[in-house]
Each structure stands twice: as structure tokens, then as C-alpha cells.
Amino acid sequence: MSKNRVKYGVKKDLGQVLKEENKFRKDLKLTKRRGKNIEKLKEVVYKLANGHALPPKNRDHNLSGNYSGFKECHIEPDWLLIYRITEIELILIRTGTHADLF
Structure with missing residues (x-):
């Protein structure tokens, strides 16, 4: 693995x-x-992280309420990723089931 690579x-x-x-x-x-x-x-x-669009199966969408300003996508039907993207950062906030996160 090259030195300029990080996780994922x-x-x-x-x-x-x-x-x-x-x-x-x-x-x-x-x-x-x-x-x-x-x-x-x-x-x-x-x-x-590399600016690629997620396929429809990942159901990428904005959140509201306590997670206003964040986005969520599905890794599997009941496995979610909550994240935030700025101009320079991809911030991984939470991951887990619907019951874990909401």
C-alpha cells in the first residue's frame, strides 16, 4: 500500500x-x-470521499431534526451510515441499525 493512502x-x-x-x-x-x-x-x-454518486440502492438522503445538516445512506437495508461532507472533509458520524441510531 502506498504511503499516501489512508483508511478505506x-x-x-x-x-x-x-x-x-x-x-x-x-x-x-x-x-x-x-x-x-x-x-x-x-x-x-x-x-x-472521491466525489462519486452513490447508486440508488444506497438511498442517500439529507436528514432533519437532531441530524439536520447531515446525510444518511444505507449500506444494507438495516445498516446505515450518517455522515457530513464539507468542501475539504468527509466526516463519518455514526453507523449502525435504525434502532441503534434513531
Whole structure:
């Protein structure tokens, strides 16, 4: 792996800078314990960080209420990713089931 690569296959010199919130890291540990295929998450994060549109199956959309200003997409039907994109950062906020997050 080249030195300019970071997690999820996102290159530092391409796309967004990747930032993981502490809550996301805890959620990710739980997701791994549940036996989820983390490669699916990596594929979605790679696309987001490099400015690629997600396919319709990921149901990418804006959130409201407590998560106003954030976006959510589906990794699987009941496995979600909450994130925020700025001009320079992709911030991974939370991941988990509907029951975990809402």
C-alpha cells in the first residue's frame, strides 16, 4: 500500500480528507462484532470521499431534526451510515441499525 493512502482506500491527495468521530469508531466495533461485511462500508466511504454518486440502492438522503445538516445512506437495508461532507472533509458520524441510531 502506498504511503499516501489512508483508511478505506482514500488517497490523501484525492477527494475529501477523512475524519471519524469517536462515536463512529465505537459503532464500527459493534458492527464488526455483529459480523457485518466491512468491505461494503469501505466501498461506500471510498465513493463518497472521491466525489462519486452513490447508486440508488444506497438511498442517500439529507436528514432533519437532531441530524439536520447531515446525510444518511444505507449500506444494507438495516445498516446505515450518517455522515457530513464539507468542501475539504468527509466526516463519518455514526453507523449502525435504525434502532441503534434513531
